[in-house]
Amino acid sequence: MSARSDLTPQMSAYADRFADSGLVRWHPNLIYFHPAKYRSTVVNTDSAGFRYSHRDSTRYSPVDHAGIDSVRLIAGSSTVFGIGASSDAWTLASRMSTHDRREQPWMNFGGRSFNSTQELLLLVLYRHLLPRVDEIVLFSGFNNLGLARMPESRQEEHGTFFMYTRWHEAFDGADRTNKPLLSILRKREPERVEPVVPSLPEQLRYAADLTIRHLDGWRALAADWGAKLTFVLQPLSGWVRPRGTVEEEALFAELDAIGRFSEQYGDILDPDICTEYATLLEDQAKAMGVGFVNMSPILSESLRDDQWLFVDRIHFTDDGHDFVARKLLEVV
Known part of the structure; x- marks a missing residue:
């Protein structure tokens, strides 16, 4: 019996179209x-x-925003997109809209598997669709850190990205007549030598510097709107508590067997890494006048031992989305 199919049947809907596979x-x-x-x-x-995203009987998106004059954005990667939610009504944006009775709803501006470059580009490319933006919460941080351990041969000028290999394969298959460009891509492939993985301190510094570089772009765009901007370092299960609920531990064990998350990122799950990473980000964010929140200790202080929060080590259950949304509204 699969813990994932039994406990989180909605995850199959994400695997069909909203996963790397x-x-x-x-x-x-x-x-x-x-x-x-x-x-x-x-x-x-x-x-x-x-x-x-939903509020009451109305739904909102950057394209379909129901004629409202202003909006609040929650932006980031797959956690903001809402992997794990059983419906659109249970994402962070929807739960924040439900509990925040101010006039402006929260709009979902998440991009699954995005790094900080893609998060910023998403706003640059689609800001013309938006009404006035009064507030932005950038709920992010893990993907840059997870990607920072890729070998230098895969670190592009603005950071590497997920599905790196699939993108190159898709590009090769899409246009085999573009020989000059394909030859350039092939020249950039790493030589057959043992890849050098940066040390963990190097990964932290690299991820923080890249995140802050792009946060400055968010700051400039928010200033143009006159919008409040807060960077929220997203929580990971290991940053919130050393051991999860019965449901979480069953899911983590099954996912480790499938995807080897602990083997690849286990050292990142140490709460001391969260503290070190948060310090690097907070100092630089505050220096540029951007609000900063480290979400993990906030959840840790108020979470019950038996409260099921995560469907995996990054994404939330419906109740988890609702709980985190309420806490976000208290601190941003």
Whole structure:
């Protein structure tokens, strides 16, 4: 029996189209993005690929914002997109809209598997669709750190990205007549030598510097709107508590057997790494006048031992989304 299919049956809907193994929509500017106009009982996207958020009986997206004059954005990667939610109504954006009775709803501006470069580009490319933005919460941080351990041969000028190999394979297959460009890509492939993985302190510094570089872009765009901007370092299961609930531990064990998360990122799950990474980010964020919140200790202080929060080590259950949304509204 599979703990994942038994405890989190909604995850199959994400695997079908919204996972690396799913049908990726390659995007000429973002590398990849969500399927557009996708419809299911779990996930629905607008004509650009953004997931809808809900408040009461109305749904909102960057393309379909129901004629409202202003909005609040929660941006980031797959946790913001809402992997783990059983429907659009249970993402962070929807739960924040439900509990925040100010006039402006929260809009889902998450991009699954995005690094900080892609998160910023998403706003640059689609800001023309938005009404006035009064507030931005950038709920992010893990992907840059997870990707920072890739060998130097894969670290592009603006950071490497997930699905690196699949993108090159897709590009090769899409245009085999473009020989000059393909030859350039092939020249950039690493030589057959043992890849050198940066040390953990080097990974932390690299990830923090890249995150802050792009946070400065968010700061400039927020200033143009006159919008409040807060960077929230997203929580990981190991940063919140050393051992999860019965449900979480069953899911973690199964996912480790499938995807080897602990083997690849286990050292990152140490709460001391969270503290060190948060310090690097907070000092630089505050220096540029951007608010900063480290979400993990906030959750750790208020989470019950038996409170099931995670469907995996990064993404939330429905109740987890609701709990984190309430805490976010208290601190941003």
